[in-house]
Amino acid sequence: MSKPDDGWIVLFSGGKESSLALYQALENGRDVRRLVFVHSPTAASAYHAPAAPVVRLAAQSIGIPLVNAGLPAVDVEPPDIDADFAPDTEVAEGTEIDSFENTIHALDAELNGGVTGIIVGTVESEHRTDHVRSICNRVGCDFCAPLWGVNPRELAETMIESGLEIVVVEVTAPGFDESWLGRRLDRDALAELEALRRDQGVHLLGEGGEFETDVTDGPHMSRPIAFESHREWHGSWGRLRITDAWLEAPDEADRH
Template identity: 25%
Template structure:
């Protein structure tokens, strides 16, 4: 698998606002990569992210807190790849040489990333790939990142919604035989703070809504604070 290992390479980050994409960004910076922008795919209205259904203003706030520009793509699921590749080609023309992705073990995701990057002339960097999901979870928390659970499915306890990730959760995930990273959508997170954040986000108002089998935390009000 191609990877970005040169400290002179310019890269974008495929950014969901969740823990893996932020941790992949963190690892890329540790490798010495020049991070030029965050790339997030939204629905056709541009109001919510495709992956985590976070609102656009929250993603913009995360980008501000990280001190990086946010590139917003809009697509349906059917047009997702076409729009994504169009943006990558534009980034390539602007001097971007590769992309950072937070995939951990889903082979079909890695194959898609490698193919799309190959077809657009970019190099893929998957710094979390092949790592034990438990180790990824632990390293993320121990590195000082703060993330909350914004959606979950059974059998994850309902009272986990809105809670900050902590190492005690690993015991519950192990007992329920749930992937600690939630790679298959068992749960999603939103990152509020961490060692690479120049500012931090604080949730002021939220509510829990149920969508079929999914519980989701709707972030209604938040503030960006200096650290």
């Protein structure tokens, strides 16, 4: 017996790809019941995991419960900027993979009718695609990768045209400098990324880990995310250290 089409979950990092995949799913009428955040306490991760409080705020603005794959399958709200998920904890290799699958099985048991399918924002990563598809096969749900194989330039333009507010929060490739940290990904930035692609081989979407992003607003969000931060630059790479974050009213420019 097939599962009802009302139990979709989205693998959600708060970055541009997962945000676009989620936005398109909602626009296409999919009933997304949960956002699943894979947060790794180790430096190396199979998934982009930005500041956890920002992801929580994004989920709150979107209005869909957020589940952390490193914790029991329960909602992790409200957001708390001072709380994180044990960033200094050592875990064995593969733990985040096992935890993610355990979370999916728990959600399949929790949701009425089970998990209909998993939506991912993967564009080119065969490893991630194969991993999530294999979990879908074991759970008995659908796998959906709406961005897979789409031309990177086309995807970048779609993100911008869709109204996603995309902020660069980390850069790790030749050609980038400190000025990129905190920069909005707009058409001017896209033109410079095109030049970096030609000169340095940078992927337009950062699929090789060249840069990471957070989405702070979009048409699927009720309130934009604002934050305070400072730049940390280490000579050849850097990141935006977010020290405080909050949800603004749609017409607010300042924190109250």
